[in-house]
Each structure stands twice: as C-alpha cells, then as structure tokens.
Amino acid sequence: MRNDDELPLSGAKPVNDDVRGELEFHLEQRIAELQKRGLTREQAVARARESFGDRSAVEAECRDIESRRRSTKRRADTLDALWQDLRLGARVLRKSPGFTISAILTLALGIGANAAVFSIVNGVILQPLPYEHAERMVTVNEAHEKRGSAPMPVPNFLDVEAQSHSFDGLGEYGSGPTTVLVGGSAMRVNGGEFSAGFFKVFPLKPVLGRLPSPDERRVGASPVAVVSYAFWRDRLGAPASLDTVRITLAKSTAVIGVLPEGFDYPDGTQIWMPLEQSPQTPSRTAHNWEVIGLLRAGVSVDAATREIASIYARLKPLYAPQFDGVGAELVPLQSAMTGSVKTPLYLLLAASAVLLLGACVNLASAMLARGTARSAEFAVRSALGASRGRIIRQLLTESTLLALLGCAAGLALAAGGLKVLAYFAPAQLHVERLHVNVWVQGFALIVAALTSLLFGLLPAMRLSRSDSALALREGSRGTGGVRRMRAWNLLVGAEVALAVVLLAGSALLIRSFARVMDSKLGFDQTNVYTVDVELPSANYSGAGATVQSFHDHLLDRLRHLNGIQFAGLANMLPLSGNYPNGGMVIEGKPFLKDGPITGYSMYRVVGGDFFAAMGIPITRGRAFQLSDENATVNNMVVNEEFAATEWPNEDPIGKRVRVQGMDNKDFAEPWYTIVGVAGNVRGQSVTGPYRETYYFDRHTRPWYRARRVQYVVRSALPIATIAPLLRKEIAAIDPQVPVEITTMNDLVARSVADRRFVMLVLGTFAAVALLLAIVGIYAVVSYAVAQRTREIGVRLALGATAGEVRSLVLGSAMRAVVPGLVVGGAMAIGTAQLLRTLLYGVTPFDATALAGAIGLLGFAAIVSSLLPALRATRVDPLIAMRAE
C-alpha cells in the first residue's frame, strides 16, 4: 500500500546520497576553513581527514541508522493512513445507518450460515478424533465373497490377533444399552464387553483404580467392570476409593477402575467389562462382535488388509464349509464414524458458500448504487488530488469495515444457529457439543476478508474510474447510466441465478423427503406407543421361566387395560437398528456353497398381538394365536418378500423352515411350519429394501431372546395419559425394571433425521437466498425508476399510458431477471448431480423441482419489481420536469 507521493519522507534523497552528502559537506567546510588559516590544499585535506576519524566506518553506521529510521517511519505512516481511512470509513457508514445496518445483516446471514455449517464440518470431519494415534485406528470387519462384510467371529478374531503383525492392538467388543442396578435403583446406560486388546488400541490410564488383570479375563473369574468418569461422578457419587463399590449387571460386579474424563468409545459407553469372562461360541460364522484395531506405525490399511486376507486363506481350508469369511475390510475410524454424514455436510457447506455469494452480489449492487450517489464526492476528492488508488483504498476500507462488522454479527448468528441445529441435527453429529471456537472464528474472518474483496472491489474500481469533470458537471444525479445499468443487470442476474440453484436443490430434497415420508412403511405408526423393557439380567438369569412369566403377566394385564386396543412385543422393532439375520434351511431346497444353509433371513421374535398392534396386515393364513403358546408345534410367520422369493408360484402355508446356527449349539433347532404371511415392513431404514424376514413366537426361541424387548401398544390415548398407565402396570410386576416410552412416530422421525436435517438447512438457505434476491431486485428497480423519473415524466406528458410505463419498468427488470433464471436453471441441472446420493424417489433432473424453483423466483421477481413500477406511473410530469 506504500505510495511515495503520499507518504513524503524527510528529504527525498536516497539514503546513500543523504549520508555521503552530509559528510562531504563537513569535510569541504573544514578544508576551506583550514586553507583560510593559511594551509596549502594538500595540508588542509590531510588535517581534515585526520581530525574526522574513520570516514568509511562513520558512513556505514550513519547509513545503517538512517535506513532503519526510514523503514520505521514508513510503517508508522502506513498505519497512520490506515487509521485515517478507518475513521473516515466509520464516519461514512455512520452517516447512512439504513444502508449500514442492512449491509451488516446481509453479511451476517451469509457469514453466519457459513460459520455454522463450518462448525459442524470442523467438529465432525476436520478435527482429529480425541484419541491418541486416532489416525492409525481402523474398524475391522470380516469380508465375505458375496454379502459384503459382517462382524468378525470370535475364533477368527483370535487367530488374526495372534498371527497378524500389522497392529499395535486389536480389540473385540460389543456395547449397547443395558440395565444396571446401583444401590438398588435400576438405570439404563450404555455398556458392554471388551477384549484385552481394546485397551491396547486405547492405552488408557485409569484415573482411579486399574484395568482388568489377565487373571480376571477368563471364564469363571469374578465379575469386574471399569466405568466412565461421568458414571463414577454422577451415578456412583464419586467415591475416593473403589474398594467396596459394586454394581449389578448380570451379576454383582466389582467396579475396579475409572477411565479418564471424556473417554466414551464407543459413543456414550459408561461401563466396560472383560469380554473373556463370558463363554464364546466356537462358530466361525457367528458375527456378533465388533473389532477395532490400532495399526502399527508405518503400516498402511492396504498392507494390513492383505495380511489378514493371507491369514484367512490359511484358515479357510481348515474349517470350510463352516467358514464364510475371505479376509477383512478395514476402514479408518474417522471415516467409519463420519462416512455417512460427510457428503451432506460438504454439500451444506457448498450451499452456504452459494448463499454468501448471493449476499455479496446484493451488497455489490447496493455499494454501486450508493457510489453513484456519492460520485460527486469522489469527483471532488480526485479533483483535489486524491489518486485513483487512494479512492479505491478508501472504498475497500469501507467494505472491510462492513465485512468485519458482518463477521462479528455472523458469528453471533452462528452461535445461535448451532443451538437451534442441536435440536434437529442427527444425534451422531453431537451438535450440542460444538461451539464457535477459534477455528470457526478464523474461518469466518477469512471468509469475511474474501467477501469484502468480492463486494467491495468491483464497485470500487468502477466508481473510481468515473470521469471527474463529467460527474462534477452533472452533480449528484449521476451519469454513466447505460454502463452502470448493464453492471446492475449483471449483478441482479447473478443473484437470481444463485437463488435458483439453491431453490432447485432444496426443492429436490423436499420432494425426495416427501417421497420418503410417503414410502410404504408396511405398518401403521399412528396411535402406536413403544415401550423399551430390559429385564435386569441379575434378576432374570438362569432358567427362562422368569422372563417368560414376566411377559405373560404384562401382556395379560395390558390386554385387559381400558384404552388399549392391542399389545404385543418384539425383540426389535422396525427402524430401531440393525436387526439380526442369519442362515436358514428350507425343507427340500439344496444347500448353498457357503455352508449347510439354503439362504439367509432377517429374524424377529414376537409375542402377544404384535401384528395387530403394529398394524401389519396378515395377507395369508393367520397370525400367532394365544393357543399357539401352549401348542407343541412350532409355528412361523414369514413376510411377503420371503414367500415371494422362496416360493414364487406356491402357497407357502404349511412349508417347513429351520434356523441354522443362530443361537449356538446348546439349542437343537426344530422345524417350523409356516402358518401365515405378513405384509412387508421397512426393517432397517425407511428407504431400504424389503428383506426376507421370518417371525417366531417368543415361546419357541431361547428365553434370552426376549430379555430385552420392545412392547408395542396401540391406543388412542395421548401419551401423557398412557405413559403413567404403562409404567404402573410394569411396576406392579417388577418395580426394578427401567422403562422407556416413545411413540412409533418418533421412531420413524428419528430414522429420517439425517434427511430432514439436510433438507431443513438447505431449505433455510434457499429461503434466505430468495429473500436476498427479492430485496436486491426491488432495490435496483426502485433505483432505476428514481433515475428515470424525468424520462418517465416526459413520456407521460407525451401521452404514454400508465400501462405502457408499467411494462417499460417491468420489461427492463425482466431483461436482468430472465437471463438469470436461464443460467440458474442450467447451473441447477449441473449441480443436482451432487445431490444424487441424498435423493430418494426423484431423479436429479426433476422437472417439477426445477420448474418450481424457476417459477417461484420469476414470480417473486415480478412482484418485487411491480411496486416500483406502480410508483413510476404516479410520477407527475410537471414535477418531474421541474426537477431539472
């Protein structure tokens, strides 16, 4: 920014000349004086030199001091000029508060949207996971030839753990909601079992106590558990010593250690128990546990994958055909945890950038309009000698000031926005833990800096070019009308185009979401309540009789309760997680290559009037009946998908099916006879495919399959009425059973939370972009009308009708808007591809969405230019002419 003619330095002489000249002057004077005293020239020169001392050293020192002084001064002068610009800028902004406030608001919306989305992107994707060596952590699944991947069976895991050299640690674990008794009161927390290797992957030092010893990691050892810091503090009461602290899970369990604060892997876990204490099935096809590994430093994912594949190649001949793995699938932990949200988040970030671009365009045209009004001021300044650079700098200072203020307001908006987002963002994003931190502030500042260039530079260049003489003569009415109008038309067009892109994108998502909500779930979720019941394993272990009789009692009570139409239970409801699936044998069908099975099926255990309570139609045969419960035959209900796949042209009723290897070896699998076919139900996700599913009566499966169940109750009562009723009934049987009640509607809503989140955020951005476009068009058209008042007056005086004037104004507005709509439409088609993975039931080239977006904007454009157009027709020709 340095500019020599504006920052005069004392003596424009270069440093060298300045120093040498001064010293030469001294010597000359001295010589002259000595000569005057009678010395010869030679004597005088010699004397002068002698008394001066080391001239070159002095000269060097002076040069040094002088150049340092000059650069210091230059810096000070620059700062001074900047300060002046800032003060001038602030004064200008204060003088037009209307413009300033609307500019800051516009920027705040743009920057705030960016900062809020960036907070999430930063917190979820960019920041490393809060674990040591998180970059080397991977999830490990068993890869299968045909069916993708599944958790690794225990014996295979043990072989891989023993033979692999690629890992510093490999841990196997399973975790989920569980019921724990602390001092007599029951609570549901997340807990699970973890192999010794887990704590090699996470080499944690307990803040209190210790980790399980090798001796505690064997079947039959006395139960121990390590708990989270939060559990120790909030649930156990933060005891200083763990000596006597016990909690009850399956058995009375000693708490031996407390992990450091904040550690809760996997998400939300409070209790870690040694996995090795429970006996494991020797099956090499039972996929029950998850595996996490810490790669050795320098070992790549690919190398480790290849090594495990070679281990599997050695194992397979030993155990086939009871062996279905071919190797491992390794995914870096961070991608495993954020994989599904990455695309939508980046998409939202891009959308917020588009929104900001729209805000910039809006501001640029506002600056231009203001600049026109100020052209006389600039003309005067440049006539008084301000250079073009100086005027550009001052305009840029103004836009920088605006951007900084907008940035501050935007950050405040982002902080508020995050609080709102926390309510409807998918839970795995943990938006409630995010806040506007240094990263976000830095990001917003960079964005603001770019912004100020974008909306400040173009008007600054354009305005500073205005011919000063012309502007002075024409006064504040401004000129250069045609060229300036062309710039405006461009800006308005750009704004319209950007808004079309956002509107079309969100229209696509909205239509897709509508399709999702319309998709046939296969059950009727209205008036259905779900009750999570987990019978504490301490009190419901051993023989299954207690579990069965609890359910017998509860179902019986519910069946007789007033206001309840139907009550049933299932080991897992639709849309509440991955549910179990496994191999099966259909009588009379040939085995598959994979093993002694004929296929795979999803597996559900149900009880009571499950189908009626859920509203799942029975399309053939019958549902389970009360009388089945005492029957000796094992009956089965399958879904339509099952029937259609296995017996496309036959009646499935009466066919026989057997489960293969689901509930380990202790249970001899009987043949089941199909008695009914139920309608298809969306199992895992609202948009997922129907899967083959068989339903079992709870009496015919091992008892533990019904220890943790979800009751479904169909009732027209409001939740406030029915919840206490249900709690009372359960407490009457066992007051120690924790109960969680939700509505089936909530369950459905939760399963579409991702989609709803992206749709709502993008929709909000689109709405803001639309608003900005409306404001922008209105402002520009109003301004154009004001500029043309005299022309319009003349036209009216010459006999033009109001209609003609209206269409004149509308026509010129549309000349800017229509190209914007066209370009925006083309851009929307181009960008719709990015949305592909988020769409359901609509293609990216959805004519309805595109036409809707263009139509809405076109309509908004007409409405926002209509008002100024009407005002134009009310121009009084006489007044307009006199304005001259």
Add this chain to the structure above:
Amino acid sequence: MGMHLLKGTFDLLILKTLSWGPAHGYAISRWIGETSKDDLTIEEGALYPALRRLEARGLLSAKWRKTDTGREARVYSLTEDGRKALRQEVALWQKYVAAFTRVLESKPTESLS
C-alpha cells in the same frame, strides 16, 4: 589533549547546541569545539551517527537546505520532544554534578573505619 567525554553527555551537548537554533553538522561540531575551548576532544566523525540516532529517536528533525554560501547542507533542528529531553537531561546533569561535587568536597565527620 583534552578530557574524554563521559558517556551520554555528548547527546546533551548536541541538544544544547541546537537549542540556539537550527544548524548543520559542521556548525555544531565547530560550536562544541569553540565553547569547550577544545577541552573536550571528540573525533569529528563521531558527531554524525550521534545526530542520526537523535533524529531516529525523534528528538531532532533534519532537512536539506541551502546555506549562505549557496551550498546544500543537512540542517538539524530540535523537535518539541527534543526540547523536553534537553530540559530533563540538563536538570539531571546538574543534580548529578551537584551531588558529586558535594561528595568530593565533604570531609568525614568521624572515622570511616
């Protein structure tokens, strides 16, 4: 051979010289030489770095100006800060000299050992 200057007092001399009015380096050098009757010997060249330092500290300002002989010279003058600094330095110097003189002229009233 005269006395050598005490450290820091040279600046004071320069400021004092300029308090009579703007002057170029040679004039300052001559004035110091004359008024001290050459009792203070300074290498003439040492004056210039000292002047530049004072200028960098903002105590002096400098401009190239035509002298009576028509030759251009770098002329120094005291700034407002320079005047203030001079007053402080002079006061300090006088206090110092007075204190030192007092010490040198006093006699112990009792035995020191």
